[in-house]
Amino acid sequence: xxxxxxxxxxxxxxxxxxxxxxxxxxxxxxxxxxxxxxxxxxxxxxxxxxxxxxxxxxxxxxxxxxxxxxxxxxxxxxxxxxxxxxxxxxxxxxxxxxxxxxxxxxxxxxxxxxxxxxxxxxxxxxxxxxxxxxxxxxxxxxxxxxxxxxxxxxxxxxxxxxxxxxxxxxxxxxxxxxxxxxxxx
Numbered sequence: 001x002x003x004x005x006x007x008x009x010x011x012x013x014x015x016x017x018x019x020x021x022x023x024x025x026x027x028x029x030x031x032x033x034x035x036x037x038x039x040x041x042x043x044x045x046x047x048x049x050x051x052x053x054x055x056x057x058x059x060x061x062x063x064x065x066x067x068x069x070x071x072x073x074x075x076x077x078x079x080x081x082x083x084x085x086x087x088x089x090x091x092x093x094x095x096x097x098x099x100x101x102x103x104x105x106x107x108x109x110x111x112x113x114x115x116x117x118x119x120x121x122x123x124x125x126x127x128x129x130x131x132x133x134x135x136x137x138x139x140x141x142x143x144x145x146x147x148x149x150x151x152x153x154x155x156x157x158x159x160x161x162x163x164x165x166x167x168x169x170x171x172x173x174x175x176x177x178x179x180x181x182x183x184x185x
Contacts, residue, residue, distance in 0.1 A: 087117055
């Protein structure tokens with residue numbers, strides 16, 4: 001099985017779906033939303049590793065404000081103490097995905113209540129140095145998927161990964177559904 005090769009130079013705004021063969025615990029069964037992809041590297045956040053906490057639990061400054069209920073996710077292994085606020089929505093009239101990444105809290109507060117908007121907090125991020133992501137794509141570590149093909153809020157955790165990966169190819173669906181322990185198969 002070969003990863004779908006993107007037709008454009010930048011993958012910013014696209015999804016990376018971990019290959020079922022990727023067993024490294026940090027990225028096993030992950031869905032990453034890439035915010036940046038240039039010749040110098042790439043950056044994104046893991047969408048499907050919820051921490052089961054809200055922003056109010058992270059910092060008392062948010063406890064009584066409009067961002068108190070924003071869910072927190074583990075964004076990746078880099079700078080795990082750094083909070084990244086991100087918001088997105090599908091603009092049906094324009095047939096476009098709108099991503100606002102690394103929002104400052106004031107801008108995020110202005111966006112609260114916007115129809116169709118998802119607002120999340122991420123602790124840390126996932127990053128690749130120059131040429132690193134391209135090498136990983138060549139070895140089928142990741143599958144690239146367009147963000148506009150999915151409802152990013154349809155599921156969470158491993159189920160989001162399974163749903164997205166399974167929609168790419170019937171063989172990938174089988175691999176995504178295989179149990180961790182083959183003796184339970």
